[in-house]
Amino acid sequence: MSVKNESPSKQVSTSSAQGRNLFSRKKKARIGLDAINIRSARITLIPVFLLLFIFLALPMFNSFKLSFSRWGGFGPVESAGWTNYQRLISDPQMHYSSKITIIYAFTVAFFVVAVGVLLAAAVSANVRGHKAMKIIWFFPGIAPPTAVAIFWSSSFQPDSGVVNIFLKRIGLGSNHALLASSHTALFPVMFVGIWSAVGFAFLVILGAVEQIPVSLREAAHVDGANVFQQFTKITLPLIRPILMTIFTLEVIWTFNGFTVVWAMTNGGPADSTSILPILAYKEAFRYGRFGTAAAMAVITGIFLMIVGAIGIRLSRSEQQ
Secondary structure, eight states, rough: OOOOOOOOHHHHHHHHHHHHHHHHHHHHHHHHHHHHHHHHHHHHHHHHHHIIIIIIIHHHHHHHHHHEOOOOOOSEEOOOOTTHHHHHOOOOHHHHHHHHHHHHHHHHHHHHHHHHHHHOOOOOOTEEEEEHHHHHTTHHHSSSSHHHHHHHHTTSTTTTTTHHHHHHHSSSSSSSOOHHHHHHHTHHHHHHHHHHHHHHHHHHHHHHHHHHHHHHHHHHHHHOOHHHHHHIIIHHHHHHHHHHHHHHHHHHHHHTHHHHHHHHHOOSSSTTEEEEHHHIIIIIIIIIOOOHHHHHHHHHHHHOOOOOOOHHHHHHHOOO
């Protein structure tokens, strides 16, 4: 009986071939599993895209189509071409409301970010009551906007309002009708916008601050940097992309804000707080010019898309 011995090189080649076959089978199995997962994910996302199409894409398309039409809410829709846009471009009220809205949105967004940064820095430094601040400052963000507007409208009432009672206590008098004057009405509205939005910004910024390695601050402290220098040289540069993102979101949200302003002032007095959403509402439901209101919404949407694109670009450049 003879035994046939294989050479070592042949044994190595056989093992390599078996390894390649095993790897190939595993790769095919993984590819098949990935294909099944992708197919399942696509099927799962069909209802989501369907809802987005029905409640987002379709209304946007209809609004864009309506902006080139003339419709009073009832009856047939008449084609108007570029008339609605031409009217808005030359309308002094549109110009005034655009200016008011830009001032309102950017001012609120700036102070929301600024106050959020200060609160986050205070909590991160473990100031007294920092645990309670995490809860207290989030309450305004979850309160219903209408309830917030009613509370602050009564608070700003002359004599009986909480704000005027406080002003009287510090010797500034109590007969300040801030919401009744066209020169001052926008300031209380801005204050309420900041107060109700700062909780969200505070929590997001606090999360970003707490992600900064403690070793960086410790090294800066060893090098002789004080708390303010650590904050300006380490904390702010590292959270700047987050700040830019929050600022952009707050501008967009405040720009589209309607409930708080409408519940507090109805856009008055003398249209001093008539931001674009309120002007569009009046154009559609008070004057029956739905085409003009749709054109206003399209213009606002284009402007906010530009703001969003600039914000994303700046945020990415800060990250780099």
